[in-house]
Amino acid sequence: MGSNLFSIKDKTVVVTGGLGQIGSSYCQILGERGANIVILDSSEYNLPLEHNTTNLIDNGQAIYIQTDITDKKSLYNALNKIESKFGTPFGLINNAGLDSPPNSSSQSNGPFEEYDEKIWDKVIDVNLKGVFLSCQILGSAMAKNGAGSIINIGSIYGILSPDQRLYEYRKFSGEAFFKPIAYSASKSGIYGLSRYLATYWAKNNVRVNTLTLGGVFNNQDKEFLNEYHKKVPLGRMAKSEEYGGAIIFLISEASSYMTGSNLVMDGGLSAW
Template sequence: MDPVFDVSQEIAVVTGAAGQLGGAYTAAFLERGARVVALDRSVDPDLLTRRLGPLAASDRLLPVAADVTDRAGLEAVLAQVRSRFGTPTVLVNNAGIDTPPDVPAAAETGPFEDYPEASFDRVMAVNVKGVFLCCQVFGGAMAEAGRGSVVNVSSIYGVVSPDQEIYAYRRDRGEVFYKPVAYSTSKSALHNLTRYLAAYWGRKGVRVNTLVLAGVFNHQDPAFLAAYTGRIPIGRMADPADYVGPVLYLASPAARYMTGADLVVDGGWTAI
């Protein structure tokens, strides 16, 4: 392996590791020799095995159950990681929640004026406060150690407004459906958190960047897929494998002079 892309000596914390993308990132780091902390609200061994295959039994994998909105719980995880592997060198802030396009709850997907305050608070707690706390705990440990890379996972909807027209098929069916406001608001917040921390930790050897992603294929409604892929230049939704390379790049020495930046990997969505 070209040493500039080598992550074999890294200790990577991946949040939301039980999810579709988190599992792909966890597997990618393990396949390349890194030690990986797979952090999620619950750690189901069967789900990990489905996500990771034989890698789920690796002695370089530490699955931990923790809530990213609970600082005390994250500090307990950090102590566990230090005891097992040492101080983390990579943090992938992947955990996040959204309202999926097939959600049946009209209260979640009605007009902006009626969007529930409790829903807004719930999304912001995970997607913003959770990243903030993980950066404080794991990123702070990296800054103390003098090296590290933080990857804050954002979205096209943190850069541009949701295109409400791709959800028109729901309204054509007589449903009330608008992409809710909270997800976009939460993801946009990550960009300036990234810039803040890049400036704050720059002299301490910690790089902080934002990875901007488009939607991932997960057997969505065919009507949604047709509307979505018709809007994106590459003509398809992403596969989790499409995002593995960018994450590894940001974690590796190849990105050693990159901090405070947005790496946009969106199939061309934001180009038009």
């Protein structure tokens, strides 16, 4: 181990939702440390990204495969392409997800009593079934290969109920917004899924952990920011790059005795 404790050089790491705000920062940080990156995303690769990974694609260190994680065929297609380019992946970061930021439409974020079951299905499909299928198809290949680390991305709203008072300011402009139930329920499910697979694949030398994130700054409404900041002991939202250290830790040998666990990074939000 020694100085290689945090090394991820030449390890192949798959990042679902790797074109998104936080996923692209994982790709950049992993790429800077010499990992091979596989970006899976249902969106098209359109620049600019929050964190530019084009240089990694240009130099052959990363590939982008348009993939829908709710579709098994799409995931098998991705696995074939990954295996022919880099071999069996070592790391899998299940990061793709659907959320309802504070400035999104109030139509799909109304009160619980009227919450649309189609939206419930869509969120559960991506945030929970998508993680299940990604583990079933990509994780199984890792287990067969006898090595790997899976990181499932959770949210503080999977541990704590969202504080709906943060969104009350939307009422002043005549519309009600509620952080919806499907997001919390789907993110809560991630803990059970991670623990199940951690025990199931321990014999295959594949570790499975959850990384729970607090909110990331993304030009949210200032009324929301003011209230959110008051709830966080560190007094601010996260920058997506601030989660990179945990990603390196969880992929590398530095966390070799850690599986079935949950690492919380929330600026202290859940500490009081």
